[in-house]
Amino acid sequence: xxxxxxxxxxxxxxxxxxxxxxxxxxxxxxxxxxxxxxxxxxxxxxxxxxxxxxxxxxxxxxxxxxxxxxxxxxxxxxxxxxxxxxxxxxxxxxxxxxxxxxxxxxxxxxxxxxxxxxxxxxxxxxxxxxxxxxxxxxxxxxxxxxxxxxxxxxxxxxxxxxxxx
Amino acid sequence: xxxxxxxxxxxxxxxxxxxxxxxxxxxxxxxxxxxxxxxxxxxxxxxxxxxxxxxxxxxxxxxxxxxxxxxxxxxxxxxxxxxxxxxxxxxxxxxxxxxxxxxxxxxxxxxxxxxxxxxxxxxxxxxxxxxxxxxxxxxxxxxxxxxxxxxxxxxxxxxxxxxxxxxxxxxxxxxxxxxxxxxxxxxxxxxxxxxxxxxxxxxxxxxxxxxxxxxxxxxxxxxxxxxxxxxxxxxxxxxxxxxxxxxxxxxxxxxxxxxxxxxxxxxxxxxxxxxxxxxxxxxxxxxxxxxxxxxxxxxxxxxxxxxxxxxxxxxxxxxxxxxxxxxxxxxxxxxxxxxxxxxxxxxxxxxxxxxxxxxxxxxxxxxxxxxxxxxxxxxxxxxxxxxxxxxxxxxxxxxxxxxxxxxxxxxxxxxxxxxxxxxxxxxxxxxxxxxxxxxxxxxxxxxxxxxxxxxxxxxxxxxxxxxxxxxxxxxxxxxxxxxxxxxxxxxxxxxxxxxxx
Numbered sequence: 001x002x003x004x005x006x007x008x009x010x011x012x013x014x015x016x017x018x019x020x021x022x023x024x025x026x027x028x029x030x031x032x033x034x035x036x037x038x039x040x041x042x043x044x045x046x047x048x049x050x051x052x053x054x055x056x057x058x059x060x061x062x063x064x065x066x067x068x069x070x071x072x073x074x075x076x077x078x079x080x081x082x083x084x085x086x087x088x089x090x091x092x093x094x095x096x097x098x099x100x101x102x103x104x105x106x107x108x109x110x111x112x113x114x115x116x117x118x119x120x121x122x123x124x125x126x127x128x129x130x131x132x133x134x135x136x137x138x139x140x141x142x143x144x145x146x147x148x149x150x151x152x153x154x155x156x157x158x159x160x161x162x163x164x165x
Numbered sequence: 166x167x168x169x170x171x172x173x174x175x176x177x178x179x180x181x182x183x184x185x186x187x188x189x190x191x192x193x194x195x196x197x198x199x200x201x202x203x204x205x206x207x208x209x210x211x212x213x214x215x216x217x218x219x220x221x222x223x224x225x226x227x228x229x230x231x232x233x234x235x236x237x238x239x240x241x242x243x244x245x246x247x248x249x250x251x252x253x254x255x256x257x258x259x260x261x262x263x264x265x266x267x268x269x270x271x272x273x274x275x276x277x278x279x280x281x282x283x284x285x286x287x288x289x290x291x292x293x294x295x296x297x298x299x300x301x302x303x304x305x306x307x308x309x310x311x312x313x314x315x316x317x318x319x320x321x322x323x324x325x326x327x328x329x330x331x332x333x334x335x336x337x338x339x340x341x342x343x344x345x346x347x348x349x350x351x352x353x354x355x356x357x358x359x360x361x362x363x364x365x366x367x368x369x370x371x372x373x374x375x376x377x378x379x380x381x382x383x384x385x386x387x388x389x390x391x392x393x394x395x396x397x398x399x400x401x402x403x404x405x406x407x408x409x410x411x412x413x414x415x416x417x418x419x420x421x422x423x424x425x426x427x428x429x430x431x432x433x434x435x436x437x438x439x440x441x442x443x444x445x446x447x448x449x450x451x452x453x454x455x456x457x458x459x460x461x462x463x464x465x466x467x468x469x470x471x472x473x474x475x476x477x478x479x480x481x482x483x484x485x486x487x488x489x490x491x492x493x494x495x496x497x498x499x500x501x502x503x504x505x506x507x508x509x510x511x512x513x514x515x516x517x518x519x520x521x522x523x524x525x526x527x528x529x530x531x532x533x534x535x536x537x538x539x540x541x542x543x544x545x546x547x548x549x550x551x552x553x554x555x556x557x558x559x560x561x562x563x564x565x566x567x568x569x570x571x572x573x574x575x576x577x578x579x580x581x582x583x584x585x586x587x588x589x590x591x592x593x594x595x596x597x598x599x600x601x602x603x604x605x606x607x608x609x610x611x612x613x614x615x616x617x618x619x620x621x622x623x624x625x626x627x628x629x630x631x632x633x634x635x636x637x638x639x640x641x642x643x644x645x646x647x648x649x650x651x652x653x654x655x656x657x658x659x660x661x662x663x664x665x666x
Contacts, residue, residue: 044452054499064446064454084549084631085448086368086535087454092411099416108416112572119648121303121613123575124429125556125635126627127369136414139549139560139631140368141331143439144535148630165630 029081029095030151033058033072042093054158056078068094071164073156073160080150080164088138088145095136101148102136105129135161173253193204193223195261198269203299204256204324205286206274206508207246213273215242216297217259220465228262236275238309246275252508258606281520282385283488283513287496289619289638290506293325295343297427301427303618304557304638306496310335310434310510311382314350315390320382321348325431328494328511329555332435334442334476335381336365337373337511341401343424343537344431350377353392355470359459363476364409365438365442365621371410371413372396372428373405376457381479383434386483386513392475396422396432406465408455433555435478436511438536438662439651442476481650488514490653491661493521496619498643501583501607503617507642515647516656523658525645526665528600530592534651536662540634541599542588549633550590552646552664556637559604559624568626570612576609576625583607583622589633592663604640 014093033056036042042048045060045068046082056072070078081088092099106129110122127147140146184310202215204352207463215238219227231238234256236247244257253275260268276286285308290303306328312335313320323337323345338344353361361376374397381388399405399420413419421427435442443456457475458465483489496509512521523529530538540550542561559575563586568579579586583605591599607622621642640646649661658665 016431042580048607049499063452067384086443087456090411090455092407092409092416095414099226099411099414102414103416103418107418110415110418121301121557122429123558123625124305125558125560125625125631125637126367126631128575128627129414136630137628138368138414139627139633141365141437141551141555142333142435142442143437143444144537144549144551145366145368146631146633148628161628162611162630165632 001117028070028078029091029098029149030154031078031096033076033078054156069165071150073154077154079154079156080148082148082165084144084146086143086145088147097136098151099147101131101134105131105134105136168253171508180447190544193225193263194649195219195221195225195264195267198229198259198261198267200257200259200269200271200630201298202244202271202273203294205272205299205506206276206286208286209246209248210247210275210358213244213246215244215257215259215271217242219261226261226263229259230262232258233261234258243303244273246273249275249277252276260395264566272382274506274508281512281518282486283483283518284520285511286383287328287494287509287511288506289496289508291363291618293425293431300426301428302557303613304620304623305429306494306509306638307430307640308383308434310432312337312348312350312393313380313382314348315378315380319348320612321346323431326434327430327432329433329435329553330437330492330494331551331553331555332365332367332433332442333437333478334365334394334435335379335391335432335479336396336435336476337432338422338425338428338430339374339395339397339401342396342398342422342428344396344492344636346395346431348379350379350393350395353474354475355459355468357459359461361470361474362403362458362460362465364406364412364456364458366412370415370419372422373409373420374422375460376474376476381482383479383513384512386477386486386488388477391477391479391482394476396428398423403460403465406455406458406467408467409458410453419643429532435476435650436480437478438491438532438648438664440481440653441472442478444472444475447475448472449519460473472639478650481653483513486514486517488521489650490517490655491515491647491649493525494641494648496641497498497621498641499621501605501622503612503615503622505617505619507619515649516658523647523655523665526647528597529659529663529665530590531594531659532662532664533593537626538593538664539591541591542589543635545629547629547632549635550632550636551633552636552648554641555636556635557623559606559639560627560633560635560637561624562627562629562631566606566626569608573610573613576623577606578608578610579606582611
């Protein structure tokens with residue numbers, strides 16, 4: 001039995017205490033579970049938490065029906081996030097320190113596609129970023145976006161990438 | 166008819182003083198002539214501007230003599246298309262005046278003038294020009310749209326507007342972004358008199374710019390005094406709000422308004438399954454969304470606005486003809502390996518005229534409230550699938566198909582090409598339940614090594630976790646694809662939203 005594992009209400013309590021004393025930034029991916037509550041407050045959403053033993057999933061639903069799911073290790077670290085809704089989420093807040101990493105990877109993709117190679121054509125469709133330290137995907141269209149981001153190194157043993165959705 | 170012209174683009178004249186074989190001092194030679202025309206597809210009576218690059222050695226004469234196999238061409242290279250009854254290729258020739266045996270050619274495709282008030286030609290070519298060259302798009306469907314200052318005859322035709330069934334609203338690239346727009350359209354304001362701007366986010370980028378009003382004219386259809394977005398570059402004012410750029414994973418680099426190359430078009434004609442680009446979620450009674458912004462001189466702030474102030478699907482605005490319930494896209498079949506510059510039609514209305522009868526589609530697929538249907542592929546259900554003329558390939562998960570080597574790794578390169586596959590599409594609420602759709606995938610590296618611009622077999626990978634099969638333009642060739650607008654009635658058919666093909 002992992003002593004670090006807590007019931008959802010315990011998470012909420014811990015998070016609320018952290019929130020009260022630390023007032024953390026909005027960043028969540030790779031951050032501690034306190035940011036779940038920060039995001040809930042920011043999104044004016046309702047929170048549902050499910051303990052799957054290998055991880056805890058917190059789902060925030062906004063009044064408009066958009067959903068953000070945050071996947072937390074037994075050690076209390078957010079290892080993945082997923083979203084769906086009419087609009088994409090604020091990635092600066094959701095991805096935190098990893099936002100820049102996604103930007104850099106996409107900037108590289110773009111410059112390769114728009115380079116001087118005549119036989120390269122820009123892809124206009126879903127976004128996929130796969131680096132050793134981060135996986136980011138987003139698809140859909142205005143009115144319906146969905147996507148996931150996770151840190152492979154932080155995904156607990158026994159959890160499949162496909163669980164993060 | 167042939168006419169004599171002086172070639173005037175001196176910046177393009179190149180000397181090859183060091184080229185071997187023919188380099189006698191004092192003599193001059195014209196070695197080659199390269200010709201390009203824009204646009205490459207015109208309808209009868211329309212014009213295409215052609216230019217020649219003359220290459221040579223020594224102090225050669227860069228004058229050329231223009232010729233056209235049909236229609237007329239002026240001394241300055243302006244080609245006027247002849248009247249044709251079916252699609253016709255016209256060869257444009259520029260002969261060196263100094264060395265008559267050295268010449269260059271280009272092909273302009275002439276399509277018949279459409280007699281229908283609700284039909285406009287589509288071309289799938291290599292895109293609008295930037296720095297005198299087409300930007301090299303593939304699988305992008307373009308139309309020409311006329312915009313006018315509301316209520317006036319002050320108008321401009323803008324070519325290479327991309328037809329996008331994945332979004333709603335007309336968006337035009339500003340001249341500051343390098344777009345051809347040169348009309349000054351009246352700025353739209355919010356209820357406090359602040360100029361309105363918009364941030365529209367796509368799956369892979371976003372556009373930012375002011376909201377203005379224009380009469381939108383396509384074929385004989387008119388949507389009067391309609392909100393449109395004028396896309397501006399990142400350097401322009403008003404500045405992109407942080408709440409806009411941070412909705413995109415690429416951040417500031419995701420801004421597609423910097424150039425014609427970045428947008429891939431001179432504008433976007435969003436004719437998807439919704440009447441408004443945002444809808445009720447952006448109206449004042451709901452939580453403020455980072456979509457519309459009031460922009461006083463002190464800076465922009467997100468605000469919700471009434472439906473009547475939002476961008477509309479232009480088809481939804483074609484009320485005077487009754488062709489306001491959706492669109493039909495007709496593109497010809499494209500064989501394996503692709504086609505150069507195929508043409509088709511964008512037709513407004515569904516079951517409203519003789520040319521948009523829903524019986525031209527085999528099945529109608531109801532869409533859910535998010536504009537999606539369900540696709541079953543390889544035994545997995547992808548419940549957020551969509552039919553999107555603005556995606557330039559089929560994007561779906563299949564880990565058994567290899568991706569291409571760099572730099573085309575975002576595309577599929579099957580080991581057996583073509584790879585013939587099939588899926589089943591289900592409408593919302595199982596209406597209809599599971600109808601097979603066949604498609605093929607070819608090696609994208611090989612496809613891109615041709616000069617073709619349209620590929621029915623171009624596809625790329627996405628993770629299964631997206632729960633999505635994106636039927637991009639590859640899917641549209643050889644099909645009649647209808648997109649019906651949410652809550653709009655269709656005589657003899659279901660109420661939108663639906664797609665039918």
